[in-house]
Amino acid sequence: xxxxxxxxxxxxxxxxxxxxxxxxxxxxxxxxxxxxxxxxxxxxxxxxxxxxxxxxxxxxxxxxxxxxxxxxxxxxxxxxxxxxxxxxxxxxxxxxxxxxxxxxxxxxxxxxxxxxxxxxxxxxxxxxxxxxxxxxxxxxxxxxxxxxxxxxxxxxxxxxxxxxxxxxxxxxxxxxxxxxxxxxxxxxxxxxxxxxxxxxxxxxxxxxxxxxxxxxxxxxxxxxxxxxxxxxxxxxxxxxxxxxxxxxxxxxxxx
Amino acid sequence: xxxxxxxxxxxxxxxxxxxxxxxxxxxxxxxxxxxxxxxxxxxxxxxxxxxxxxxxxxxxxxxxxxxxxxxxxxxxxxxxxxxxxxxxxxxxxxxxxxxxxxxxxxxxxxxxxxxxxxxxxxxxxxxxxxxxxxxxxxxxxxxxxxxxxxxxxxxxxxxxxxxxxxxxxxxxxxxxxxxxxxxxxxxxxxxxxxxxxxxxxxxxxxxxxxxxxxxxxxxxxxxxxxxxxxxxxxxxxxxxxxxxxxxxxxxxxxxxxxxxxxxxxxxxxxxxxxxxxxxxxxxxxxxxxxxx
Numbered sequence: 336x337x338x339x340x341x342x343x344x345x346x347x348x349x350x351x352x353x354x355x356x357x358x359x360x361x362x363x364x365x366x367x368x369x370x371x372x373x374x375x376x377x378x379x380x381x382x383x384x385x386x387x388x389x390x391x392x393x394x395x396x397x398x399x400x401x402x403x404x405x406x407x408x409x410x411x412x413x414x415x416x417x418x419x420x421x422x423x424x425x426x427x428x429x430x431x432x433x434x435x436x437x438x439x440x441x442x443x444x445x446x447x448x449x450x451x452x453x454x455x456x457x458x459x460x461x462x463x464x465x466x467x468x469x470x471x472x473x474x475x476x477x478x479x480x481x482x483x484x485x486x487x488x489x490x491x492x493x494x495x496x497x498x499x500x501x502x503x504x505x506x507x508x509x510x511x512x513x514x515x516x517x518x519x520x521x522x523x524x525x526x527x528x529x530x531x532x533x534x535x536x537x538x539x540x541x542x543x544x545x546x547x548x549x550x551x552x553x554x555x556x557x558x559x560x561x562x563x564x565x566x567x568x569x570x571x572x573x574x575x576x577x578x579x580x581x582x583x584x585x586x587x588x589x590x
Numbered sequence: 591x592x593x594x595x596x597x598x599x600x601x602x603x604x605x606x607x608x609x610x611x612x613x614x615x616x617x618x619x620x621x622x623x624x625x626x627x628x629x630x631x632x633x634x635x636x637x638x639x640x641x642x643x644x645x646x647x648x649x650x651x652x653x654x655x656x657x658x659x660x661x662x663x664x665x666x667x668x669x670x671x672x673x674x675x676x677x678x679x680x681x682x683x684x685x686x687x688x689x690x691x692x693x694x695x696x697x698x699x700x701x702x703x704x705x706x707x708x709x710x711x712x713x714x715x716x717x718x719x720x721x722x723x724x725x726x727x728x729x730x731x732x733x734x735x736x737x738x739x740x741x742x743x744x745x746x747x748x749x750x751x752x753x754x755x756x757x758x759x760x761x762x763x764x765x766x767x768x769x770x771x772x773x774x775x776x777x778x779x780x781x782x783x784x785x786x787x788x789x790x791x792x793x794x795x796x797x798x799x800x801x802x803x804x805x806x807x808x809x810x811x812x813x814x815x816x817x818x819x820x821x822x823x824x825x826x827x828x829x830x831x832x833x834x835x836x837x838x839x840x841x842x843x844x845x846x847x848x849x850x851x852x853x854x855x856x857x858x859x860x861x862x863x864x865x866x867x868x869x870x871x872x873x874x875x876x877x878x879x880x881x882x
Contacts, residue, residue, distance in 0.1 A: 486713050493730045494703035507717035587758040
């Protein structure tokens with residue numbers, strides 16, 4: 336198989352999406368699925384445009400929660416990873432617990448958090464921290480441990496301190512895996528915020544979602560889903576941009 | 591403690607006696623440096639006994655080596671006979687079970703950071719440009735980056751690296767990366783270098799080029815080098831003296847230095863390729879192959 340050209344790579348998936356949307360539109364307007372159950376794409380876009388100022392306000396809340404939660408989650412994940420790398424006993428003690436913590440469903444914890452922390456910002460941020468620190472910790476620990484032991488020996492023959500080994504060798508070596516983890520964390524952050532908002536809150540896309548669901552406006556349900564996807568994609572693109580800025584040597588390697 | 595030391599010296603003497611006995615049969619002249627006369631030697635190992643797992647599994651016994659200032663010596667042995675373990679001990683990364691490592695007569699056993707050290711892998715940091723990669727030993731030692739660059743830049747020409755200063759390691763060929771690693775090793779600033787199969791990851795032509803380039807440069811800069819290799823040709827081409835390590839530690843036979851051969855050097859004007867066809871070269875190679 337030859338590698339597809341740039342235009343083909345963009346054009347083909349775009350056409351596929353367009354075809355699916357057209358099919359969707361036809362199925363509903365043709366009467367195969369009743370319109371009160373499924374809005375057409377045109378109706379979804381109209382709902383999105385009509386509610387835009389309201390959605391923007393709710394999105395701002397959700398984004399703020401996601402950003403704060405992600406920042407704290409990253410900081411906690413980073414600290415954990417450094418400790419696990421530095422002290423074997425901490426690695427042994429917490430490695431299974433960190434994995435276990437990920438098997439607890441977010442939806443099950445969220446109501447508890449609301450009970451404990453109320454309807455404000457706190458339960459949302461805590462939930463996001465809980466879901467985002469894990470990918471960051473796991474990717475960083477993996478990255479730190481992937482360093483060639485010969486390289487650490489070489490650093491020792493240069494009389495490098497532990498801190499220098501960390502800063503010069505381990506941190507750059509973990510950068511790539513860290514950004515993969517951060518990309519996952521970023522999507523978790525948005526979804527986590529929305530789930531926490533479902534269970535109580537005064538504004539946010541989750542709150543909006545609950546309200547439009549209760550009023551059976553499916554077109555606005557779809558509109559907010561589209562918006563959440565778009566926000567997640569934008570956040571991932573932001574992570575990619577950050578990675579390109581932080582790892583300039585990667586561009587040279589791809590050539 | 592004093593009692594222990596006496597035993598070490600004794601076993602070192604026995605080891606060197608062994609070497610002498612085996613090497614008397616050699617056609618090439620045997621050089622005998624008595625352990626104990628540490629003055630004038632750049633690096634000396636006396637009766638090193640080494641293990642892989644802290645004592646249970648002895649890899650090498652009674653290893654005594656000497657490196658004179660500015661010379662290139664080789665340690666040859668088959669794969670798995672513990673060459674790298676010996677290098678680890680000489681560089682101070684590992685502590686021997688017994689024996690001592692002396693650098694210009696000073697005891698540096700188990701003290702890393704006193705001799706330069708280079709591996710088969712270039713181990714350049716992918717996130718630093720070549721200039722900053724070779725500066726690493728200087729910046730690690732606390733030299734400000736600008737000053738480190740100033741010291742490294744004039745050396746790029748001499749190391750055949752001109753024009754690569756601003757490139758990333760991934761943009762260089764294997765041979766050039768290894769040259770950069772040599773420059774980094776040089777900037778570690780020691781007059782003794784330990785090299786663990788530094789050419790074996792390179793293609794044949796680059797390897798031949800780099801070998802003779804390295805020998806010339808090390809001589810010019812006055813760096814005593816101990817090169818580890820499993821390649822007998824490489825040893826005869828590069829070294830003025832060759833130590834032969836033999837044993838099979840994986841089957842419970844610790845390795846020992848079984849011979850120390852002086853290698854005839856080519857007459858001036860003879861290229862490495864021509865030298866490799868001379869009788870001297872071939873005799874020496876045959877001798878080594880029979881000992882290894």
